[in-house]
Amino acid sequence: MLDPKRLRTELDAIATQLLRRGFKLDTRGVHSLEEQRKELQILTQQLQNERNTQSKGIGQAKAAGEDIKPLLDAVADLGGQLKAAQEKLGKIQEQLMQMLLEVPNLPHQSVPQGESEEQNREERRWGEPPQFDFEATDHVDLGTAKGWADFDTAAKISGSRFVVLNGPLARMQRALTQFMLDMHTQQHGYVETYVPYLVNRASLYGTGQLPKFEEDLFKVDGEPPLYLIPTAEVPLTNILRDVIVDDQDMPRRYVAHTPCFRSEAGSYGQDTRGMIRQHQFEKIEMVQAVRPADSEDVLEQLTGHAEAILQKLGLPYRVVTLCTGDLGFSATKTYDLEVWLPGQGKYREISSCSNFGDFQARRLQARWRNPETRKPELLHTINGSGLAVGRTLVAVMENYQQKDGNIRIPEALQPYMGGAEQL
């Protein structure tokens, strides 16, 4: 959520910045709601003030043994007025809040202008796409040929966009998970965390999935309803909801491995083949809560943590900065890591690392105590995948494939596979 104060005082400047990412802010609507809010809030508070002072007077008069009747008559219709004013104010504030909750974050100045992923800016490449002396196969054919990946059985059990993994491939997914967690906890300073996979609505509001993107989520009926997490970002970031962190406990670094669940509404026909886009997938997520002055540096650092995994696994990739039009709702800046997939002959997203500034923190009321001012201030949140495990599995299969259809195991992963060198 954007700062309501800034929205009030710098409405046009903010609208201009939002236009960069293709969001048209209804400035006239905001302005008129704001005017009404101001008028009603002043009125309401005046009436409350009157009620408070009058009531205090009644209390004192009563204590002094005076006649209260005339005082009671004087406040007779105050209650009705106050109630009416409060109700009106409540409605306006509700409307304002609904509007505010649907306004995306402002893109950082360094984010390139653009409408779609076509305008994303490539920052750097690492590694060379492997050369094969045979025709490269994609992970679906590689996996099904050996019976390691079974999409038909998954379709029977659940439906499309699911997979059953068997034997060595299932084990390699587990190995990748262990490897990534070990890297982040032992080399990068994150605290391994186990979190709920079902979350309440408040948590989803906190990180920005609600109210706008409910159709992307799997909802579990019940009282109250719960939602399957689309990413560990939701539970991890919500650890900090309504918390004031001491300066000495900053920054906070969390890493968790969780399954992620996405309805993939609106992506019909996209990536229907294989494991690229599933309703359920495994992901390692890094979340940091940092001092506001540090967030830009930490985004670079956290992106490096995700890159380190790809480098250790010897997977070629590139880093792109998302353009304004491709930027996620809550992010002010995002780097995507795209891994080379020989089966598709292109780079595909395998990690997304974002700085949210204070956007999530404001929704969450996640704060730290600034030792200089001794006051609580909104902290900044940064997160990134490190990495999407399912897609990493795909990348390893395709980049390490051999002519006979077997798959070599990256050296870094071999200790996690009982020392084996190939599947």
Place this chain on the structure above:
RNA sequence: GGAGAAGUGGCCGAGCGGCUGAAGGCGCUCCCCUGCUAAGGGAGUAUGGGGUUAAUAGCUCCAUCGAGGGUUCGAAUCCCUCCUUCUCCGCCA
């Protein structure tokens, strides 16, 4: 699932329908004292919001004692609903 108890500031913990935004303690900050350490003395210390303002400075007002309703001129205090935690019983990976 059944029975009972409880939810107050960073933490612990008092709290009679008005004098309570909230005693007391701990912690923290600043000052004094002390050769160092320990101890001692004094002052300060919730959060969000509105108005005013160049101001995130002052001043002022409002709200908040788990959440939401209600009673009342007035609610931390009374009533209702919900949530959470704890204890006991049942069930269970």
